[in-house]
Amino acid sequence: MSQLNQKTSDKDFVLSVEGLTVSFDGFKAVDDLSLYVEEQEIRVIIGPNGAGKTTVLDLICGRTKATEGSIKFKKKELTRLKEHQIVHAGVGRKFQTPSIYEDLSVFENLEISYPRGRNVWGALTFKRDQQVQDKILEIAEMVFLTDKLHDQADLLSHGQKQWLEIGMLLIQDPELLMLDEPVAGMSVAERKQTAELLQSITKQRSVLVIEHDMQFVEDIADRVTVLHQGKVLSEGSMQRVKNDPKVIEVYLGH
Amino acid sequence: MSSQISAAPAQNSSPVDWWKYLLLAVILLVVLPLALDIFRLNLIGKYLTYAFVAIGLVLCWGCGGILSLGQGVFFGLGGYCMAMFLKLEASNPEATAIQSTPGIPDFMDWNQLTELPWFWQPFHSLSFTLLAVIAVPVIFAFIIGVAMFTRRVGGVYFAIITQAIAAILTILIIGQQGYTGGVNGITDLRTFVGWDIRTESAQYLLYFVNVALLFACLFAALYIKRCKLGRLLVAMREKEDRVRFSGYNVASFKIFVFCIGAAFAAIGGAMFTLQVGFMSPSFVGIVPSIEMVIFCAVGGRLSLLGAVYGTLLVNLAKTSFSESFPELWLFAMGALFIGVVLAFPDGLAGLYQTYIQPWFKHFINREKVGLTPPAPIPEKTTTPAKEPVASSLSSSLEESRNVPA
Ligand SMILES: Nc1ncnc2c1ncn2[C@@H]1O[C@H](COP(=O)(O)OP(=O)(O)O)[C@@H](O)[C@H]1O
Numbered sequence A: 001m002s003q004l005n006q007k008t009s010d011k012d013f014v015l016s017v018e019g020l021t022v023s024f025d026g027f028k029a030v031d032d033l034s035l036y037v038e039e040q041e042i043r044v045i046i047g048p049n050g051a052g053k054t055t056v057l058d059l060i061c062g063r064t065k066a067t068e069g070s071i072k073f074k075k076k077e078l079t080r081l082k083e084h085q086i087v088h089a090g091v092g093r094k095f096q097t098p099s100i101y102e103d104l105s106v107f108e109n110l111e112i113s114y115p116r117g118r119n120v121w122g123a124l125t126f127k128r129d130q131q132v133q134d135k136i137l138e139i140a141e142m143v144f145l146t147d148k149l150h151d152q153a154d155l156l157s158h159g160q161k162q163w164l165e166i167g168m169l170l171i172q173d174p175e176l177l178m179l180d181e182p183v184a185g186m187s188v189a190e191r192k193q194t195a196e197l198l199q200s201i202t203k204q205r206s207v208l209v210i211e212h213d214m215q216f217v218e219d220i221a222d223r224v225t226v227l228h229q230g231k232v233l234s235e236g237s238m239q240r241v242k243n244d245p246k247v248i249e250v251y252l253g254h
Numbered sequence B: 001m002s003s004q005i006s007a008a009p010a011q012n013s014s015p016v017d018w019w020k021y022l023l024l025a026v027i028l029l030v031v032l033p034l035a036l037d038i039f040r041l042n043l044i045g046k047y048l049t050y051a052f053v054a055i056g057l058v059l060c061w062g063c064g065g066i067l068s069l070g071q072g073v074f075f076g077l078g079g080y081c082m083a084m085f086l087k088l089e090a091s092n093p094e095a096t097a098i099q100s101t102p103g104i105p106d107f108m109d110w111n112q113l114t115e116l117p118w119f120w121q122p123f124h125s126l127s128f129t130l131l132a133v134i135a136v137p138v139i140f141a142f143i144i145g146v147a148m149f150t151r152r153v154g155g156v157y158f159a160i161i162t163q164a165i166a167a168i169l170t171i172l173i174i175g176q177q178g179y180t181g182g183v184n185g186i187t188d189l190r191t192f193v194g195w196d197i198r199t200e201s202a203q204y205l206l207y208f209v210n211v212a213l214l215f216a217c218l219f220a221a222l223y224i225k226r227c228k229l230g231r232l233l234v235a236m237r238e239k240e241d242r243v244r245f246s247g248y249n250v251a252s253f254k255i256f257v258f259c260i261g262a263a264f265a266a267i268g269g270a271m272f273t274l275q276v277g278f279m280s281p282s283f284v285g286i287v288p289s290i291e292m293v294i295f296c297a298v299g300g301r302l303s304l305l306g307a308v309y310g311t312l313l314v315n316l317a318k319t320s321f322s323e324s325f326p327e328l329w330l331f332a333m334g335a336l337f338i339g340v341v342l343a344f345p346d347g348l349a350g351l352y353q354t355y356i357q358p359w360f361k362h363f364i365n366r367e368k369v370g371l372t373p374p375a376p377i378p379e380k381t382t383t384p385a386k387e388p389v390a391s392s393l394s395s396s397l398e399e400s401r402n403v404p405a
């Protein structure tokens, strides 16, 4: 804990969450949580179902309002900002179930996520120029969807939908990327591809991932935070966390 | 690679079928004026004023998923603004000399008003009126939009609230008889800047002005639907949260499209007043507002042209039907709505795309097959004539899934 307190100078941290609490009708889904993410770090949050993992992401991206505590992203207090302002500040978030626009093509899905023309006037005058097309192509290639570009998004497989949503975040070029169970429902091969993808994209940004698949966690994590009943149970390298008796008891044990 | 993208086949990027707009223009500007007497043409003109509302609903409801059951409010406000101007012109001191207070509208005199209320004063001015026809409904829509959408009121709740607003406004208009003409509305309108709008020639001209404005709104809506904002509306309809977390202020887009719908409805309302010669609360309330949604649904709520055809057909049906069985019309209308929603969710436009368009394409392709010299592609020459036709038919069937223009 003393180690954590030293870190509150928040100099090297992209994200510092302190004393974060949210209570739903008295039930504290997240309870006095502190969390610090460094630049270019891949941090994985694990924990049993209902531990509050998704809620933590909801709080950071502004979907849920915190009861108490602070969330600082590059020295900016996020708890007071609206969702779209948090996105503009550089935070991108992927939802637990793939959240894409199924009536639009893959190309259009990526285009909507392209960070230009984000107000009414901008959207009315938006031009699909070379710069936009090149970026969409580049991202489509990264997320393995080049040959699906003109398919309607609802024709994609589950795994491809997950990739598309990751692509939609990448095209925003966020400094903090938050992914909620990105490999859920993916085949083994797809998981491997996704792990490589995450490793390649973290060169310019920090990533906060929620995941259940332990193999996948070992593959990608710099550090792991174990959440239990809204509190941090353990934190550190995967090796350390795996051998922590508290963790074994509540989570890995059964 | 990039050239492939610029020719993106995705629905919203497919080229506009301009011939469909041309066809509508020919029907409205040539066929109907030649085929119908002025009485019936004026009736068509009246129906077309509802089409303005239906076009707005295509954007709000069809694309954006915002179902407003109160569009009659904006139609009515636009219509009333125009009617106030016309009424003041009709109430000059000479024409109203027998009143106890000459120079004010007759219904005010009947309600013992002795001077023109302050909010009527500016409607002496034509330029103010033309501005107010658009501005009053749009500002009202903006206030409703800000109040609802920034609080994230949507879906059924929004529909019910807009319906309540329509009901309240009707009650208000009926209740404030001295200021609004009450349940009879503002009637006995005669001239527009000295030009008698009741003559045949005036009605012809107003009909053509109406069609021109309708096309202006159609093209504006087409532009909105096909630009990025149109795709954003579809995205919001499907996954509002995803749009929000892609950095968009969702409420501002909803407010915008709601205001556009209000502006279209207002133009329709003003043209209604000019062509029909009166405005009354019966075009403001719940029933007309719901009827307008039905016009849009019958036409196909994603299709701008469908909205125009749907409005015309339902109104023609209404006129002929209610002449013979007036008491049954409401039931027929309800049945029509349920039928369309359950069986043909894409309305007339959907039927066209599933049944007529493939047939057209089939026909056109057969022409082309017959015309092209068979030399360059040897494979095709050897295939029997039937096959390309069959394959083109199946491919056009696939295309028919596309969202209508
Ligand atoms: N909006 C909410 N209202 C009430 N309870 C909620 C809400 N969001 C989450 N919870 C509760 O908070 C707890 C943590 O949920 P969640 O963060 O989804 O867990 P997980 O770690 O599985 O992602 C659960 O018990 C859930 O029921």
Ligand SMILES: [Mg+2]
Pocket: A053, A054, A055, A096
């Ligand atoms: Mg979860």
